[in-house]
Amino acid sequence: MDGLTRRRAASVRHPRGSARDQPVGTPDSDGPPELVVSEVTVRFAGLTALDAVSFTVAPGSVHALIGPNGAGKSTCFNVLSGVYRAASGSVRFGGAELTSLRPHQVAALGVARTFQNIALSPHLTVRDNLMLGRHRLTRAGFVSAGLRLPSARREAVRHGARVAEIAQFAGVGDVLPVPVGLLPYGVQKRVELARALCMEPRLLLLDEPVAGMNGGERREMADLIQAVRDSLGVSILLVEHDMGMVMRIADAVTVLDFGRRIADGPPERVQRDPEVIRAYLGDFGRPSDEHGEA
Amino acid sequence: MSEPTPAPDMSASGTPVTDTDTPAAPAPGAPVPAASTPGAHIPAHASAAPAYGVRTRRVSRPVRAALWAVLLAVAVAVPFYLEGFWLQTGLFAMAAAIGAIGINLLTGATGQLSLGHAFFLAVGAYSYVYLSSDLGLPTPLAAVAAVAVAGVSGGLFSPIAGRLKGAYLGIATLALIFVGQHILFNAEPVTGGFNGRPVPPLELFGLVFADTPELVVLDVPFGSLERLWFLGIALLAGAALFARGVLRGRPGLAMNTIRDHEIAAGVMGVPVARYRAGVFVLSSMYGGLAGVLVALVFQQVVPDYFGMPLSLDYLAMIVIGGLGSVAGAIAGAAFVSLLPQLLTRYSDALPLVAEPGSGGVSPAEAARILYGAAVVAVVLFLPGGLAGLATRLGRVRLKELRWAKSAPAQASRR
């Protein structure tokens, strides 16, 4: 039928290497490349949501992107993941220039993200939602899936196992058969993270991963994120308003305000930066201060 | 069409929380030491787990196999016993089912409304005629090519199909019907105009799907209908299995996600526009196949048939049958195509249905009314459509009431 399926059908006939020896995931086993955001500007009707923003996410680091509401954090994510087009500027990830790519092309490079507002399929089970994360890693197209070619079957089994593994890891292992719509908010957040992990990303964009969680859960999530970084060696770009968490797990922090970058550097320094305190922290999240403790 | 629904059908939840009741609330006021309320420490995702123990066990294999065997046996026996009228009605139902499966992929699974399905049936039917009689392709080849042509014409529509959503796409596809019929009526050299054109019978491995040459099997005369019956069964089975594979497989997931959350789908690596177009092409190929079959049964293609009402019928079918499910599409198709025939056939025997011509409700009208009522009733009382109902009943019969609740939503979604 259309190009899509033809290509898939072809690649079904000769998969990259034979199923056993070759990794199906991103071929490079030597850590993720660095992400270089330079001079990115995004404008909407009236306003400039991002104004020549630049920062760099070091390979394998947890980099926090913070700032007041409406500062442009999610917009930045949307640019990185190809949902918005930047008016100018460039985003380089390894060899690739992301600003010119469409979302699925960005995904193909191993950039995964979660959403600020949960974006799962409420009717599908958790397992199915996670399997979608494998989309970029699998090849079965209309033809091979329709004809149930052995290749498609094998693929499904192999990736199914991996999905279960990741689900366990993310702490949603035991709700795999549940339609997502029935899960409480906090659990859905985990599912989102798990789905992103299922893409075997090299760069993971997390938009407020612990929003709507209580202290204990926040901590679990924080540990989970660190575990991801350590065991999967993924670079993580993190948007979060929970200063306690940011301070605990971030290696570097970039602060946006009104679409401009007002600070950049290691957490401690940023946290003391008067400009940041004025624009964002207020008397919250002072050093030593766990999130919002009275 | 594709706005995410707040919460899925709530009948689709697991065994009651009572399974995981925590000990009674501790003495109020004074906070209680951790130890005394163990239940309290299980974090939601862990404690919730049993609460969602959605056990999706299916009917046991042997039972399933047996059911299929019986079904097959019946299907084979039918042409030996039923008269032509029934075979033909059955064949229309099969063709409808194929088309319905196709549109279900589009509307049910991907959330793209299409009112233009009849057009693709027309493309299939006419292409078959043109390719076989004018270009002289061998008929089986012509049939395959016709399906391909339908797919291509679906592809040509992809600038629209890829970009438009929901109601807008639905009505945009109306254009296919009207423009299509205009072409059918006016492009006489190809379409034969309002007369339509005779359909050359299919000829497969020397077997001609027509009344001549005579063929008698077990001293039952096998005319075109008897022969086509088996072709119909085969095509339908193939179409159904293929669609099932697609829905259960990788593409199915992508389609569902496009329906539920387009942007998310893109970010997860699904080329949304291309998929939309792809599904549209696929469903038009199903339409094309249905068209070919219809043509073979009709033996003459006429433009009037491929009008707006046909398209609407297809939508009704998938709703009655159950959105997104292959079995549903088939059930719905059977219902919609059999109902009027049954009523007209047995009008005299039926109460309340009056002799045609006499003042009362004529069979045709009764059929229309029941048909409309069915669409409404299903949506009101049978979420998940006939398919959902079937699963429910099946579960009940198998004493699996507990999972019955979990059946429809899941069954109807994937």
Next chain:
Amino acid sequence: MSGDAGRPGAGGPEIESPETAVPEAAKPATPETEGLEIRGLEVRYGPVRALRGVDLTVPRGAVAAVLGANGAGKTTLLRAVSGTLRFHRGAITAGTITFGGARVDGAPAAEVVRRGVVQVPEGRRVFARMTVAENLRAGALAVPGRRAAAARERVLELFPVLAERAHQRAGLLSGGEQQMLAIGRALMAGPSLLLLDEPTLGLAPMMAARIADTVRRINAQGTSVLLVEQNAAMALALAERAYVLEVGELALSGPAAELAASDEVRRRYLGVGAPDTDRPVGTGLEERAERTRPARWTA
């Protein structure tokens, strides 16, 4: 921040609210408290029982907080009060809810609103295709025009960004801006009982603080507040009385300050303490993480 500045009861201990003496369940309904009274509430979503035997009181002019893990039933509780359970195929299967002396359980949402009970729903739920201004109007649908205008003033001064964005589609606002809009929209109705479901969700620290102040302010003006909040610290600082839900049942309740003091609560809801020394007990997540830390994916 010092939440309880000069507000009696917030600190809890010195003023013993009657509840602390008597067990919740045994406590007789007190009609003289013109506030919100929930007695023996049970809620089911089809077969799923989400709440059971919940008793809760918000005296007029008071602030009560509800804490609980994900899935504990907090949102369900608010839905039960605001009469929106039916939108989720849920229903109150036992117990009563009275507000201002009158039964409100089973009343349609619109009715409840007209009684002055207004909810800020979980997850913002702004009207994406309508402009910010229109969203605010929608908030004031149930009140006469004059009051609406006044309320509008207050809201815009509370969230200046909404004024800047007045004619932008709400769906295009940032997450936090949407949250502000959702709260502002609720305030437009000038409620006498405000149900807040995670109002600081996705808000920057300063903005969260501003919300806290707002709650305090409108409460001072006589609005009672039932606050569901994951930021337990803030919640406990704001409320006189707090309730802890666990898997659908009340696990703890008492003066906010006391709960804030219990290390149980500190650990599980404030998440306080150095990670290594005391992890959240029993979640076993870290252990699981160790056990099943997947390697990089190589088929």
Next chain:
Amino acid sequence: MAVFLELLVNGISVGAVYALIALGFVVIFKATEVVNFTHASLLLAGGYVIARLHPLVGFWAALAAGIAAAALVGALVEFLILRRAHVGSRGVLAIVTIGVDILLTTELTRQIGTEVLALGDPWGDRVLRLGPVTVAETRVVALAVAAALIAAFLLAFKFTGWGVAMRATAEDAETAALMGVRLGRVSLGAWAVAGALAAVAALFLCVFPTPGLDRGTTAAAMKAFPAAILGGLDSTTGALAGGLIVGVTETLISGYQSELAFLGRGIGDAAPFLVMIVILLLRPSGLFGTKEPVRV
């Protein structure tokens, strides 16, 4: 030239009627985001009542009755069916309205039988002569009425609480309820209004130059679909624009069909759809339609 003018004016006059029908679609879509296929049978119902009553009670009373009746039918459809259909997808609801339409149309056509019913309007077959051009008075009235109604709704949607409530309900019923919107009333109201509009449209659809109401009348509702869409399904202005565009295209194309014979004669009916396609390619949500705000 004269011909062109004549056709143009005729086109506009037909367009007015389409606009009226399209407005009905728009109202329902704005209030419920459902494409209302029942509109065709609402038309039929309204027209039928007018046709049956005018000999007895006179035209204006009959018109009032027809409007009331159609409004009632609309309300009933909402109250008995759509309100009770708990489906996520608006598409399914659209299909439900198809079912309802089949029900109503079947019964109504049964009632109408094989007759061609006159609506007894006061304008009869009088025409206005504007220089070389003549146009039926009924159509002039139709244009005026359409313009007036559309303006009215434009204002209503923008400035009345009703409009806001309606749109809020359409977008998110639960949250709307939390704003104190009485959901039942709003959508009931919307359907009643749509019914009333249908009756008005039916009037102008069935009077001169068309011979009268009969079972075929519903077919005309089809042509209002492209009108509603290319204007933008949620835009009252769009309904007017769309109606006029469809009317003019149709009339010009059929008027000049001899010159356009190479396109195949009788393309008049297909043409509006072609125009619609072109417009949708340029503007996927119609000329005046608001497009989904996309952001995550």
Next chain:
Amino acid sequence: ASGKATGGGAGAASGDGVATGPGVTATTVTVSALTDLTGPYASFGKSQTQAQQLYFDQANAAGGVCGRKYELVVRDHGYDTQKAVAAYTEVAPKSAAIVQFIGSPMITALKRRIDGDKLLTIPMAWATTLLGSRAIQVTGTTYDIDMINAVEFLVKEKGITSGDAIGHLYFEGDYGESSLNGSKYAAGKLGLRIVEQKIKATDQDMSAQVAAFKAAGVKAVLVSVGPRQTASLVGVSLAKGMDVPFVGSNSAYSPQLLATPAGPALLKDFYYVSAGTPVSATNPAMQKLVADYQAKYPGETLDSGVPTGWSAAMIVDEAMKKACEAKDLTREGVLKAHRSQSSFGGDLGTPMDFTFFDKPASRSSYVLKPDKAALGGSVIYKEAEVSELAKDYPVPVG
């Protein structure tokens, strides 16, 4: 073994030595009507079916045929191709003839099968595309013949002269287009210019078409559309001051129109041509039919469907009688008998010749005029005659 075993007993001879085929038993002869009682042609279909019911009741009362009683099976397809095809498949095996088949798209779809089944069929459509099949008997004239006669009528009586333009408003489909063939042929012979306007059955408002005709300065308009479009056309034309004669095909007019606002316009200068005698005709046969019909169906509208249906039934009955004389009621026998008749009827329509099946059975048609007072809403304006042109008009076949 199944009921289907052993093929459909063709040529089996029954007790009385009469060879019988499908639809004929020792006691009954089954004939079927595939009609439209719920679709666009419901009124037509209804009066035809009732007329035929009446005919066969009387025939049976008079002893039936060949010692057998007629049995009329009625199937309503509501003008839906699929339903029609299904209905045919159902009734064909058990019918000796089809006395009424409404809807040319449906008949065209089945033409080949009807031929193959050798099943004598009377289509209630008069397109030339239905000619050329031995089993299908188109009654009376075809649409094109009517239009030729119409043009000649215009020239003879309405002062149309060579060089003039006449408009032709016609439906998409074979009805419209066979009519157009006729008018074009006649126009060619008489040096007239035809201005075509093609519309669909769903079109209601003829303003655009009138404008076009007006612009082309037509002196008269031929009308091959449905009644509603006729009404709109005539009404609008007069209102816009295009006061010319209109001549329609027999399907273009229905008495109901006289009740609509277009009524006066129709009474002014509108005519229609038909091979069927109008019910208002004063010949005894017609008057008896009218009387009997009104007796059986009091209050039912009397339109052209009544005589048409009646004579169709009569045609079949005649064929059966003849076949009975030949002691051969097989389908072949019935067809042979039918095709042997060279001058049929005359009381309810113009006389017909069934011996050829590639020519219309008749070439002469009445010119009728609407008339409020008259029964059936029309009266004979000009007695039936074959126009010069029609006589040697080469009818396109199939």
